Amino acid sequence: MRAAEQAAMDGGVSEWELMQRAGEGAAQWVARIAAGRAVTVLCGPGNNGGDGYVIAESLKRRGVEVVVVAPREPGTDTAKTARSHFQGEIADSELPSSQVYVDCLFGYGLSRRVEGVFAELLERLAAVPGFKIAIDVPSSVASDSGELLGPEVSYDLTLALGGWKLAHFTMPAMAMMGVKRLVDIGLALPGDAPRLSVTPSISAPATDAHKYKRGLLAIVAGEMPGAPILAAEAAMRAGAGYVKLASEHSHPDAPADLVIVDGPLSETMADDRLSAILVGPGLGRGDDARKRLQIALATSRPAIVDADALHLLDPEMLGQIDASNIAVTPHEGELTALCRTFGIDAASKLERARALHEKTGMTVLAKGPDNLLVGASGVRFFPTGSSWLSTAGTGDVLAGIAASRLAVHGDLFKACGEAVWLHQEAAHLLGPAFTASELAAVVSEAMERFL
């Protein structure tokens, strides 16, 4: 953001002009929400506070009753300019009772824990009823990590200024932001900046499609039969023309349309029509599992590696293959295990996922409420999905969808992104309290949104 703002200023747009755009853009939202009700604006000492004075003045001009609470005088030149343009009432620390609150204490300049008068104000803000709006980011949130550096306030709306910050899509910060909207202030973000994933567009099979052309996916089963079946159920509904389960177990409950191959894995993997491989769900973690993983990866086919397999991957195994053919889909615990194995010591989820990608060449989909994808096309965050996804087996469904998409087009980064969207849409269709197999069953219905 600082680079983008600097570029705009080098191009002749002053910081004051940017602040006016940000403040006016935010004030339009606030005025609509206030709908005639009184508004209290909390202004901090930096440019986030400056935005607050612009918002307050703009609201006043529109006839809205406004009180500014500012425990400190502005410290930056631009915020001082903004302050001087505000003609209304300023209180120094008491939070008046109001129906709409606008929090402009700190933005991306927050650099240490919020304490003293600012912490007290945020604690009071947390306790009062009313509609609460965070400007740019909630004031106790570190915008680059999503870490909480002060009192937790539950906001109804967060207005990001000029561009999304990492905190907008990272836990724990994103959970307190309410609805999120972006206020455009005319900045051009650098091409390699982390971005929000855009809704994918999925094509129906070509007119001349047949099952192999649409993609043959092999799912490598292992010790536990349930997980690969769940993945297969999802994969059969996510685009691949042919899904095979390579298993040495009997699967009496497997659907009739799933082909189960029980011969030696090396023979199944020798089929040169294979477009993609999924290995990990239900694999087990013993010697046999390790061998199966090695056989699967030795094919050099694009692969989704998930669940148990994430505890077996190590630098030695990757040393023998082209790891750029692999996407891993770890949850928090699996990401920690991978970082341990590959000697990565980084603090935030983004830094860990990025380091894992850079060190190994693998595409990394670090899943969870704050899904994050790092790979050949950069970094992508995703809109928040249904928290009902937090149930056993939904990870297997995600892996099945990703592997199926991979079998269709062979692009790891794209497959992982599409999988997150399809997974979330399937959850959305089901509403509350579904099971993983119900989730797998509606993946084809979810597909409709993206065709």
Ligand SMILES: NC(=O)C1=CN([C@@H]2O[C@H](COP(=O)(O)OP(=O)(O)OC[C@H]3O[C@@H](n4cnc5c(N)ncnc54)[C@H](O)[C@@H]3O)[C@@H](O)[C@H]2O)[C@@H](O)CC1
């Ligand atoms: N630079 C620009 O071009 C623009 C910036 N804008 C706004 O400016 C914000 C960033 O402004 P700043 O960089 O001035 O930073 P902030 O306004 O976020 O806060 C920084 C100020 O607070 C102090 N501070 C940091 N942590 C503190 C703590 N825990 N307790 C007490 N004081 C603390 C700092 O020393 C500094 O004075 C953005 O979030 C956005 O709202 C917008 O106006 C758009 C244009």
Ligand SMILES: Nc1ncnc2c1ncn2[C@@H]1O[C@H](COP(=O)(O)OP(=O)(O)O)[C@@H](O)[C@H]1O
């Ligand atoms: N609170 C949540 N909000 C949104 N999505 C979630 C939440 N918790 C989990 N998920 C999603 O559900 C899936 C869970 O996967 P995982 O942890 O591997 O479960 P399992 O191993 O039981 O299949 C992931 O895709 C994750 O992103």
Ligand SMILES: [K+]
């Ligand atoms: K703020």
